[in-house]
Amino acid sequence: MTKHKIFSFPVRIYFQDTDAGGVVYHANYVNFMERARTEWLRTFGYSNMGMMKELGMMFVVRTIKLDYLKPALLDDLLAVTVQIKDIGRSRVTLLQTVSRGEDLLTEGEVHLVCVTADSFKPVSVPDVLRNQWS
């Protein structure tokens, strides 16, 4: 599907992540995916603040699409992945999954847009990132 490398980040499930249905509350997968994206960006040399200060930009979520296949449970140790699907001028499309062992629990597609940190105007993905991603 894509030749880009898959980055994986572990997330442990605590009471705070679950709901009275006994499973992980559905909005929390969006949080897990944000944590994984942040750690993935860190592997390319940038924290959130570092990106804002050194590059004057940040990534914002433009669309998100989630497919809930199986529920995650209290105490689970999940793997949350990030993989580039494709890159436009200011847009990056990511595939993200949440799994428990061999079980795929949630699949997501996230469109990020690169914007200026001060006025939220779309700008090109910085070359320092684009070069590492191509």
Added chain:
Amino acid sequence: MTKHKIFSFPVRIYFQDTDAGGVVYHANYVNFMERARTEWLRTFGYSNMGMMKELGMMFVVRTIKLDYLKPALLDDLLAVTVQIKDIGRSRVTLLQTVSRGEDLLTEGEVHLVCVTADSFKPVSVPDVLRNQWS
């Protein structure tokens, strides 16, 4: 697009809903939409617990698709809507929006599946709801 009625529910933005970007954190729109769906279901006579106890079922989110158009801000009073797009045997597709006055901020499409409260098996949408929705 659909002839189903639009239900609207007000949501106020507090510090807890925002992030260091100065806007509402993107996962929180998923929470706002859950609040609106719960209040919408209540207008048909069922709380979450009531549905589980009287009908033996609950709705779970199967897919969610969000389009972030403009950011919501601290102190905003938003309107979160729910409207049926279509209904299958055990599946209900909803359109949901988040607006501030005339400004549409976020658009969503949510597929719910009606499942048994004890074993999470898909079941038909109860007639007591289907009749009110047709």
Added chain:
Amino acid sequence: MTKHKIFSFPVRIYFQDTDAGGVVYHANYVNFMERARTEWLRTFGYSNMGMMKELGMMFVVRTIKLDYLKPALLDDLLAVTVQIKDIGRSRVTLLQTVSRGEDLLTEGEVHLVCVTADSFKPVSVPDVLRNQWS
């Protein structure tokens, strides 16, 4: 105990507020109390942004003490109160409770400090608020 008026704000419990123990997750009472404080401040003429822009200050939580007496449940409609216990130069101590009907569920005491919005330095509680509170 105190002659100050009690302000009360309704909070509905959704799945997002509960955990796998089947009750409201304990950290969420802190959120409910923040919502009530914000609405209480609004009755004196100030939103969070308004306070920052017009008065150049904000309130931050310095200490919080919570006593969990009984659990809140899914679908509950709670009353969250705010009452001034006493006011110092830059400090305001509040009593806050969370109740379901006659049942007191959680009691809290919250010390707020009035700080400058730009540098977080303690400043006197503005007279425009102090006068309304005495």
Added chain:
Amino acid sequence: MTKHKIFSFPVRIYFQDTDAGGVVYHANYVNFMERARTEWLRTFGYSNMGMMKELGMMFVVRTIKLDYLKPALLDDLLAVTVQIKDIGRSRVTLLQTVSRGEDLLTEGEVHLVCVTADSFKPVSVPDVLRNQWS
């Protein structure tokens, strides 16, 4: 103050943990402390589910007291500690701190009560834990 060992657990700060004040939202320290307590209990051989299934009990928070000294920021890597202060029949008092390097940011004291997993009745702290804690 206490001769009990200090357990420390790392917590990274993401956008989801911050608010429009540019710092970590105050309720989230309660979440960080729950994560650390869960990992601390795991070092004694029990996950949350394991404790419920094997011992028929769980710990619930009875009181919590937090002292906010300095704010945590986006991208911070914090250390969250757990240390027993004292143990009663069904009650355990813990000291918890949140630090960034040498900087102590938040101090907490948390009273847990050991309750039956089915009816939330207080029971003695199981010997299998008490013996490891004394």
